[in-house]
Amino acid sequence: MTTHSIAAAFPPVDQHYLLQARQMQALSFAVHIPLVAFGLSFPAMVLFVEWLGRRRGDELYLTLARRWSKVMLTLFAVGVITGTVLSFEMGLLWPNFTGTFGSVFGLGFTIEGFSFFLEAIFIGIYVYGWRRLSPRMHLLSGIPIVITGITGSLLVIAVNAWMNHPVGFSLRNGKVVHVHPLRALLGNSYLWNELIHMYVAAYIVSGFIVAGWYAFCRLRGRWTRYERTALTIPLTIAALAAPVQILVGDWAARDVAKTQPVKLAAIEGLYKTTSGASEHLLGWYSDNQMKGAIVIPHLLSILTDHSWDGTVEGLDSVPASQRPPVNVVHWAFQTMAGIGTMLALIGVIYLGVWIRRKRLPNSPWFYYALVAAGPLAVVALISGWVVTEVGRQPWVVYRVMPTAAAVTGAHGIPVAYGVLALAYLAVASGLAWVLRRLARAPLDLSLEPPSQLQAA
Amino acid sequence: MFLQSLPMVFILAGLALYTVLGGADLGAGFWQIATRRRWNAGSIREFAHRAMGPVWEANHVWLIFVLTVFWTSYPKAFGSIMSTLAVPLFIALLGIMFRGVSYAMREGAATPLESGRIDTRFALSSILVPFALGAAVGGIATNRVPVGNAAGDMWSSWLNPTSIVIGTLAVTTSAYLAAVYLAADAAHDRELTLEPGFRLRALGSGVAAGAIAIGGLFIVNADDHALVHSLLHGRALPAVILSGFAGFATLLLVYRRRYELARYAASLAVAAIVAGWALSRWPTILPGLSVHQAAAGHDTLVCVVVAVLGGAVILFPSLALLFGLTLGGRFREDERGALREARVARANVNVRLLARLAVACLIGGFGLLNIADATWAHAIGVACLFGFIGLAFRAIVTSALDPQAAAR
Numbered sequence: 001m002t003t004h005s006i007a008a009a010f011p012p013v014d015q016h017y018l019l020q021a022r023q024m025q026a027l028s029f030a031v032h033i034p035l036v037a038f039g040l041s042f043p044a045m046v047l048f049v050e051w052l053g054r055r056r057g058d059e060l061y062l063t064l065a066r067r068w069s070k071v072m073l074t075l076f077a078v079g080v081i082t083g084t085v086l087s088f089e090m091g092l093l094w095p096n097f098t099g100t101f102g103s104v105f106g107l108g109f110t111i112e113g114f115s116f117f118l119e120a121i122f123i124g125i126y127v128y129g130w131r132r133l134s135p136r137m138h139l140l141s142g143i144p145i146v147i148t149g150i151t152g153s154l155l156v157i158a159v160n161a162w163m164n165h166p167v168g169f170s171l172r173n174g175k176v177v178h179v180h181p182l183r184a185l186l187g188n189s190y191l192w193n194e195l196i197h198m199y200v201a202a203y204i205v206s207g208f209i210v211a212g213w214y215a216f217c218r219l220r221g222r223w224t225r226y227e228r229t230a231l232t233i234p235l236t237i238a239a240l241a242a243p244v245q246i247l248v249g250d251w252a253a254r255d256v257a258k259t260q261p262v263k264l265a266a267i268e269g270l271y272k273t274t275s276g277a278s279e280h281l282l283g284w285y286s287d288n289q290m291k292g293a294i295v296i297p298h299l300l301s302i303l304t305d306h307s308w309d310g311t312v313e314g315l316d317s318v319p320a321s322q323r324p325p326v327n328v329v330h331w332a333f334q335t336m337a338g339i340g341t342m343l344a345l346i347g348v349i350y351l352g353v354w355i356r357r358k359r360l361p362n363s364p365w366f367y368y369a370l371v372a373a374g375p376l377a378v379v380a381l382i383s384g385w386v387v388t389e390v391g392r393q394p395w396v397v398y399r400v401m402p403t404a405a406a407v408t409g410a411h412g413i414p415v416a417y418g419v420l421a422l423a424y425l426a427v428a429s430g431l432a433w434v435l436r437r438l439a440r441a442p443l444d445l446s447l448e449p450p451s452q453l454q455a456a
Numbered sequence: 457m458f459l460q461s462l463p464m465v466f467i468l469a470g471l472a473l474y475t476v477l478g479g480a481d482l483g484a485g486f487w488q489i490a491t492r493r494r495w496n497a498g499s500i501r502e503f504a505h506r507a508m509g510p511v512w513e514a515n516h517v518w519l520i521f522v523l524t525v526f527w528t529s530y531p532k533a534f535g536s537i538m539s540t541l542a543v544p545l546f547i548a549l550l551g552i553m554f555r556g557v558s559y560a561m562r563e564g565a566a567t568p569l570e571s572g573r574i575d576t577r578f579a580l581s582s583i584l585v586p587f588a589l590g591a592a593v594g595g596i597a598t599n600r601v602p603v604g605n606a607a608g609d610m611w612s613s614w615l616n617p618t619s620i621v622i623g624t625l626a627v628t629t630s631a632y633l634a635a636v637y638l639a640a641d642a643a644h645d646r647e648l649t650l651e652p653g654f655r656l657r658a659l660g661s662g663v664a665a666g667a668i669a670i671g672g673l674f675i676v677n678a679d680d681h682a683l684v685h686s687l688l689h690g691r692a693l694p695a696v697i698l699s700g701f702a703g704f705a706t707l708l709l710v711y712r713r714r715y716e717l718a719r720y721a722a723s724l725a726v727a728a729i730v731a732g733w734a735l736s737r738w739p740t741i742l743p744g745l746s747v748h749q750a751a752a753g754h755d756t757l758v759c760v761v762v763a764v765l766g767g768a769v770i771l772f773p774s775l776a777l778l779f780g781l782t783l784g785g786r787f788r789e790d791e792r793g794a795l796r797e798a799r800v801a802r803a804n805v806n807v808r809l810l811a812r813l814a815v816a817c818l819i820g821g822f823g824l825l826n827i828a829d830a831t832w833a834h835a836i837g838v839a840c841l842f843g844f845i846g847l848a849f850r851a852i853v854t855s856a857l858d859p860q861a862a863a864r
Contacts, residue, residue, distance in 0.1 A: 092542050102528055110525055411610060420550075423554070427557045
């Protein structure tokens with residue numbers, strides 16, 4: 001089926017505020033994704049610390065794990081609501097997308113729903129079960145949280161991978177037929193690079209944010225064995241994950257070049273299909289060319305094709321109406337890659353000092369950099385998703401259904417957008433408030449029963 | 457035929473469970489505002505919060521379950537409902553957001569004043585959510601949601617007499633369920649000062665729910681005669697009678713302080729309403745769209761059924777564990793003595809060997825993932841890189857956290 005007849009199968013909806021609907025969705029993702037990063041990686045860190053504490057019989061680790069587990073529950077509770085927003089928006093903003101393709105991708109969310117359910121159950125057992133379950137049972141009750149975090153994200157990312165590389169169904173007169181949901185979701189080659197890239201990113205984000213907090217404590221003069229332990233564990237994992245992410249990212253980019261050449265062309269601002277294409281750093285795309293960019297000849301061909309004169313498809317391979325907004329995609333990519341490189345550098349410095357001196361770096365600059373690294377990692381994470389999602393435009397299902405055909409016909413999107421933005425602001429300030437409270441709680445609090453258990 | 461209907465049975469079961477379990481949680485929020493001025497208001501709120509702490513997240517997820525099974529199995533109906541009823545559903549969503557964030561913030565409250573303020577916010581959103589969801593159900597029940605992208609009226613679809621009756625009823629039944637559950641918890645924990653209060657509330661809200669249900673029938677009858685007719689005639693009637701009977705039995709049981717039985721009777725009363733409503737409509741989802749017409753293709757339905765049944769095999773034992781621990785009062789028990797002394801294992805890890813293995817993994821991973829092109833090579837490459845992270849992490853953390861290194 002040619003792209004033309006496909007577009008005819010899904011006529012655009014009469015909706016003035018498509019851009020606002022997209023922004024509302026993007027906002028909801030941007031709020032949710034950092035919490036997902038924590039949900040994916042933080043339980044494993046908490047569990048590791050608890051395990052270490054049980055093994056060494058050291059109360060310090062258990063105190064740390066207990067305090068972290070409260071943060072974990074808080075972030076999960078907020079993640080539940082931001083996730084609920086997303087599942088509502090699937091219908092509220094994109095009823096035609098869900099209505100047409102729900103039978104293809106919906107299964108992913110059904111299974112994810114279960115895995116989310118189990119996560120909620122065991123997080124309740126784990127956090128409320130400190131000292132009320134035997135140590136072994138308590139440790140065991142944490143394992144499902146780690147596993148369901150991975151399976152849940154696997155299935156959600158499977159849906160995203162399917163939107164970017166739709167397989168497992170055919171279309172007849174705008175109706176979906178011959179649906180094979182398992183092939184669509186799990187038999188999709190595009191799933192794996194997205195999943196691994198996100199999974200590693202999750203450790204980078206939560207590792208640097210947690211380490212950044214204790215680096216901040218050190219700069220303010222609070223530096224005991226407790227802070228040192230709490231800094232070392234997340235920092236080590238983030239420092240190792242950040243350089244690895246560059247390798248994983250290179251793999252992901254090659255898959256994008258193969259399956260979504262137009263997205264890659266937008267990332268690079270490459271108008272003409274070129275052999276021996278150059279890599280463009282920075283710069284601004286206008287009039288079908290990159291201006292003011294640093295050009296590294298042949299590098300793009302080498303990276304995507306592993307050959308000096310490999311051909312890279314340009315934006316001119318599709319009509320102008322089917323190209324994503326180049327500068328948004330290009331700059332989101334530059335941001336992600338730039339920050340990613342800086343984070344990898346921080347990681348390498350830490351590892352280098354460790355190998356040579358067997359200690360943490362002493363320079364305060366290192367700790368200033370760590371404080372900045374957490375928020376920067378979040379920016380990189382969101383930028384990466386901007387590359388994926390905006391780079392897929394104007395399609396909601398790549399080269400099958402245009403976003404303009406998926407949107408709701410309901411009125412009032414700008415109002416909902418504004419109200420939701422305000423609600424997020426309230427959620428964010430509530431979260432900031434409670435996290436500060438949890439951090440300020442005196443250290444020996446954990447030797448007493450948690451606050452909600454002692455009153456009445 | 458059977459296959460096309462089965463996911464709808466799951467959806468309705470999920471809806472019933474959400475109405476009962478999620479409803480009880482929402483109702484607990486309701487009582488937090490309704491008890492503001494009582495002398496023991498603080499302890500009542502504290503008790504309500506404690507009772508739902510561990511199960512709150514889990515009860516809430518039933519709604520997500522309903523949504524996901526719905527859009528996978530009956531996509532067209534889902535799109536039509538969500539677009540026409542966007543306003544009440546968006547309001548419910550906001551309520552869920554504020555509820556969730558208040559719940560999270562409760563953990564950080566230091567003074568009674570602070571927790572009181574948070575509880576008020578929590579309570580207001582706890583009233584908003586069931587009302588808005590009930591109003592949306594009213595729109596579907598009275599056939600005000602046609603098939604199509606936002607094809608129905610954005611306002612009259614949920615601001616109509618039936619929607620308002622159902623919304624009010626949803627708030628009342630939630631409060632009623634919560635009062636019964638909290639009375640049962642209080643009796644179980646021997647909270648003798650709180651139990652009479654919750655008992656009284658259970659009786660009061662039970663009578664109120666019954667009155668609204670019966671009085672509401674007249675209002676609904678004026679709004680949509682066919683709906684009342686279908687509820688009171690034919691196959692829906694047994695469920696409606698069962699609901700009334702169970703509701704009445706609950707009142708008697710609560711009056712006689714037989715709380716454990718009352719818990720189940722109350723749940724049955726509420727679940728039977730959902731069942732009765734479903735039976736009265738079956739097999740219609742939306743006007744002109746039956747369950748069979750709306751259903752997704754064969755393979756999708758098979759996958760959904762397998763996923764739900766397979767998921768249930770894991771889910772229900774886990775839920776039983778959580779509720780067993782919660783209802784058994786284990787989470788509220790006094791501490792059972794100090795932490796058992798763990799056996800102290802000396803870290804006996806060969807750091808040098810770990811580090812060498814890690815470097816080997818890194819080199820192997822780079823070669824297989826970034827130089828090679830075959831899919832199998834990529835898979836092994838990713839595994840190697842994870843191996844690198846794991847081994848190097850172990851090597852560094854072992855020596856960094858060695859108690860003897862503490863001096864450095």
